[in-house]
Amino acid sequence: MTATLGEAFGAVRATSPHRPGGRKAPRQKLTRRRKVEARWFWLFISPWLIGFVGFLLGPMIASVYISLTEWDSFTPPQFVGFDNYTQALTQDPIFWKALGNTFFYALISVPLGLVIGVWLANLLNKKVRGRKFFRTFIYLPTLVPLVATAMVFKMVLAPSGPLNDLLGVVGIQGPDWLLDPTWVKPALIVLSAWGAGGATVLLLSAMNGIPKEFYEAAEIDGAGPIRQFWSITFPQITPIIFFNLIMGLIGAFQIFGQVYILTSGGPDNASMMMVPLLFREAFSFYHFGYASAIAWLLFLVIIAFTIIAFRTSKKWVFYETEVR
């Protein structure tokens, strides 16, 4: 949706009479009515603008400065240059561990969530009995508050809990999930898959929007259901998959609540992620400068991944409007 929004803006720009280079767009031609309109524009946009500058832009700029200082929030900040960054990158094994854990989590949970989401959406798109019931049911987990979900998962993931009982039925000896350094991250991924229904709803509506003619034509040409999926459904929903990918990546890199409630980063930091780490540094250890530096490093990581995703998107994301 981000991409489609961007396109929408592009379209506006393209048709705007004020576009740069448009010769006949003299500024003084702002009529009285337009002036009034402009005034109203600023009036209506101001709540957002004030909020943005005061609560987003201001703190962002402040946190750049704070990241260059040593600050305990009580005494005045001491400027230390890039010490916080070098400390994180060269001297703090926990930072690298948390970064590694976050990568592991994001790079598995996001694709997994998408695969499950597409699969569920495709199933729900079939004309089956109780379709509406299933749709509601699959979206339901997304509505349960995270804290409640995490508490339930604490029981589900217990060493002799329901999940391991289930694995036992098929002859697998389940691990101690949250207590085992190797299995605690997969456990968090299992928890993330539980919320895949959120993506399903978006994907499903995208699937519903695909013109029936495509399928009719394909059927006449003798395409089976699998071919139809890969040649029609999938290309048509790639913009929504792309949107979910970007939002999923951002969300996964910022994972906090699940870790905070389920493991607090343990055992032995095996589930420590970036945001819980910076939270701990700031609010438990009173290292605000260092925490801000971690925040900005995380920002760089997220923006890098987003850029990569956007760059590669040209190869696989299909926009009908771009077809000439």
Next chain:
Amino acid sequence: MSTKRSIGVRAGTAAIAALSIAALTACSSGGGDADSASGGTTTLKMTVWGGDVDKKSYQERIDLFEASQDDIKIELQLIPGEQYEQKVQTMIAGGDGPDIMQVAEGVNVYSSKNQIIPLDELAADAGLDLEERFGPVGTLYSYEDSVYAIPDRSGAMIVYYNKDMFDAAGVEYPNADWTWQDAQAAMEKLTVPDQQWGYAGAGWWAQWWSFAYQNGGQIIDEDGQPTANSPEVVEALQWANDLTHKYGVVPTAAQYADMGPDMGGDPAFAAQKVAMNTTGFWAINSLLDVDFNWDIAPMWQGQEQAVSAFGSGLAISRDSKNAEEAFEAIDFLTDAEAQAVIIKNAQDVPANLEVQQSEDFLKPAWATREVNMAAFGESSSFVFRSPLIPEWNEMQAAFDDNLGTFWNEGGDAKTQLDTIQKKLETIIKPAS
């Protein structure tokens, strides 16, 4: 996309908070001061943490104080435990710290940064003798030879034991003369594999540090240097861990997790899964209605007697414009009359010795059964002094970060403590 931006902001939250609170106070301070001055009364802000019982107790004590004089009023703010440190920190960072604040192990985060004021002079002026009123814990909340908080609640860790289980196994009840060997022998007799365990375990710092100090070890020595990997500490930690993984008399983490979410020693004891549990006063409340027989006893001993204590004190923040009034309030709140409320509501152990030795405490009205309340007083003579260093939270994290797998799966205490010692050496700035 705004979510992406907000990540950079997260740590800057304090900055906004600081800015906006500063702005707000700048706008409102004129009015506020005029308000409190006009009536001739001073209103103090007091922050505490806890739940309903705590709120009730603090409020009742404040009511007593307000009834005793006309000039000072106290506005109580109860903040849930997990958020307390952050909230108070934000308040102080914004220049709007509470007049009176409850502090505990984290006291020296504030004192080392001059965010709370030394109280020695105020105490001397008020004629308050800390030793006389509180005994050895009187100067617990000190930093560099100045007292920064007046003890308010203070109780040693004690042994809760299930009398029915002890009787059934034919084991003598625990007492302060028990050695590690006696304790372990009892635990072994009280354990029924996969059903019942002799002891709830010592994975919490307050528990295994008690063993370490009993063994003659220290986490931080007198000079403020970490000594976490000394042979005495290693031996104590190894024993604490072996009780679970070698002798099987303590439930493993996996066995606890199977009992239910957030299961630990206290609920396991109440559910009759373990025969002994070492914890603070607070467990009494949840045990008043259980249908089995239990009692409490002072902690057993090692080479020497030692046990940790829990408590909290009251401090005055640097932002308080009414330090003298605040101290007057603290003086009253920690005096016998107000402290008696703490025990009346079964909230905690009052720090005031006079109240600790009173009939009200030894035979509390709420006790539905005979409880050996003297265990607290008996323990107070051998409470070890926890190293309340300014880097307390970081020190705890250093232990947690390196003992997780050790507690869950067993392991070698020496290896873990060597790693922890190295980490502590980087955290704790050498005394200059």
